[in-house]
Amino acid sequence: MSTALDPIELPAWAWERAEVRQALRARDIGALFRYVQQYGGASQARIGVATGMAQARVNEIINGRREVARLDVYERIADGLHMPDDARHLLGLAAGREKRTGGPAFDLAAFPEVVRVYAAQNSAAAEIRQQAREAQELDVLAVRGLGLIGLNDSLLRACLPREQGGRGLRVRVALLDPDSDALAHRAAEIGESAESLAGGVRLAEARLRELAGTGDVGVWRYRMLPTWRVIRTDSTMFVGAFDAGWEGHESAMYKVMATPHGPLFRGFRRMFEAVIDGAQRTV
Amino acid sequence: MIEAELKARVHAPEAVMRLLDERAEARVEVYRDTYYDRPDGSLEKAGEELRVRTVHGADGTRTVLTYKGAAVDEESDSKPEHETRVEAADAAHAILRGLGHVEVIAFEKRCRNYDFEAYGRQLLATLVRVPELNGTFLEVETLVDENEVTAALDDIRAVLADLGIGADDLTRETYTGAVATQRR
Numbered sequence: 001m002s003t004a005l006d007p008i009e010l011p012a013w014a015w016e017r018a019e020v021r022q023a024l025r026a027r028d029i030g031a032l033f034r035y036v037q038q039y040g041g042a043s044q045a046r047i048g049v050a051t052g053m054a055q056a057r058v059n060e061i062i063n064g065r066r067e068v069a070r071l072d073v074y075e076r077i078a079d080g081l082h083m084p085d086d087a088r089h090l091l092g093l094a095a096g097r098e099k100r101t102g103g104p105a106f107d108l109a110a111f112p113e114v115v116r117v118y119a120a121q122n123s124a125a126a127e128i129r130q131q132a133r134e135a136q137e138l139d140v141l142a143v144r145g146l147g148l149i150g151l152n153d154s155l156l157r158a159c160l161p162r163e164q165g166g167r168g169l170r171v172r173v174a175l176l177d178p179d180s181d182a183l184a185h186r187a188a189e190i191g192e193s194a195e196s197l198a199g200g201v202r203l204a205e206a207r208l209r210e211l212a213g214t215g216d217v218g219v220w221r222y223r224m225l226p227t228w229r230v231i232r233t234d235s236t237m238f239v240g241a242f243d244a245g246w247e248g249h250e251s252a253m254y255k256v257m258a259t260p261h262g263p264l265f266r267g268f269r270r271m272f273e274a275v276i277d278g279a280q281r282t283v
Numbered sequence: 284m285i286e287a288e289l290k291a292r293v294h295a296p297e298a299v300m301r302l303l304d305e306r307a308e309a310r311v312e313v314y315r316d317t318y319y320d321r322p323d324g325s326l327e328k329a330g331e332e333l334r335v336r337t338v339h340g341a342d343g344t345r346t347v348l349t350y351k352g353a354a355v356d357e358e359s360d361s362k363p364e365h366e367t368r369v370e371a372a373d374a375a376h377a378i379l380r381g382l383g384h385v386e387v388i389a390f391e392k393r394c395r396n397y398d399f400e401a402y403g404r405q406l407l408a409t410l411v412r413v414p415e416l417n418g419t420f421l422e423v424e425t426l427v428d429e430n431e432v433t434a435a436l437d438d439i440r441a442v443l444a445d446l447g448i449g450a451d452d453l454t455r456e457t458y459t460g461a462v463a464t465q466r467r
Binding site: 069071072092094106107110111112116117127130133255259 | 295296298302311312313339372373393395410412414418419448449451452
């Protein structure tokens with residue numbers, strides 16, 4: 001003799017029956033409960049315990065005096081009746097194994113941190129400039145930074161304090177140390193002489209030094225092998241990569257926007273802090 | 284035109300997202316919204332809204348300026364809406380400030396937008412997360428003439444029911460109000 005507390009397990013064939021599948025498809029929970037009584041031998045009390053409802057409520061549903069229309073109630077019913085995945089799908093629910101109720105993984109899958117992808121830096125240029133114009137903080141992790149910030153027609157030059165009348169933008173730029181082994185390595189990777197690459201870094205540094213008096217501009221020399229190329233404007237970041245035979249501005253770029261659980265924005269931001277923490281400040 | 288709209292709390296976001304994904308391809312976008320008012324708060328008191336919204340999406344970034352008048356339907360808070368695209372976000376902000384408006388609140392909405400047709404209407408359903416608030420929300424809306432609001436809201440209720448969302452889940456709580464409470 002089963003009690004109201006015994007779990008309900010319908011035989012697999014019961015879920016295959018046409019009339020049961022029709023009830024699921026129509027979300028006719030009254031009919032479904034009647035089949036559960038018929039094929040599972042379950043009382044109204046047992047159905048109530050299994051699905052978290054009062055027996056009176058189960059009775060109303062079975063007798064068509066009340067309808068179920070809420071997804072979370074369907075979820076409870078599916079869980080309580082140990083519904084197989086295809087039955088769950090007929091009812092419009094996710095499979096049991098994918099069943100979650102929000103949380104960080106759902107948030108990041110539904111609302112990804114990467115909001116846009118660019119084929120290369122030049123396709124992102126207008127967007128980066130627009131973000132920089134509105135930002136309070138601008139961080140740049142580059143190799144020599146001439147294309148980004150070092151020359152008059154560089155991507156971000158027009159956004160820097162001199163032209164903006166020193167409106168309180170904080171600029172931090174990390175460039176590859178011209179005297180490091182990593183610079184020689186990087187020069188070889190892109191088929192350039194170390195002397196030329198180092199000269200480029202020094203030029204960018206000198207051009208940024210010209211701005212130091214007019215605004216909050218800092219420049220650092222780091223010595224690690226360049227890996228990520230990062231431009232951060234407040235809570236938006238543009239990320240590419242350096243690799244052998246591949247100049248930074250040729251890399252595809254991601255636009256990453258900060259979210260509460262997003263690891264990319266947090267990780268790149270922390271990495272930038274770590275890079276300048278271990279670097280030599282020259283401006 | 285009136286924006287006939289209902290908003291609900293979503294208790295099973297994975298399942299609702301799956302049902303929406305079956306209806307249309309999602310446009311994933313981040314909205315950065317700034318709401319303005321007169322210094323005496325008279326817009327809010329009158330139930331009006333003045334907003335600059337920058338939409339960051341997969342195809343581009345755009346900014347829209349929106350004014351919403353007082354609600355024409357108390358139950359749903361549906362409002363007359365006037366919206367136009369602006370070229371430069373910083374200019375739009377500067378114009379509103381220059382005209383004496385003050386920023387009331389700024390926050391971010393992360394959205395999955397679905398455009399689809401149901402019950403003979405062109406609808407926009409948006410699954411929303413506001414990072415500062417708990418839970419996931421669903422907004423379903425359509426633009427209609429004022430005499431069509433009641434019928435449109437009935438159809439929106441039917442769409443919500445198809446998605447497993449009942450009357451108990453509907454909420455009139457505004458994001459601006461909830462975010463302001465959260466920051467207090």
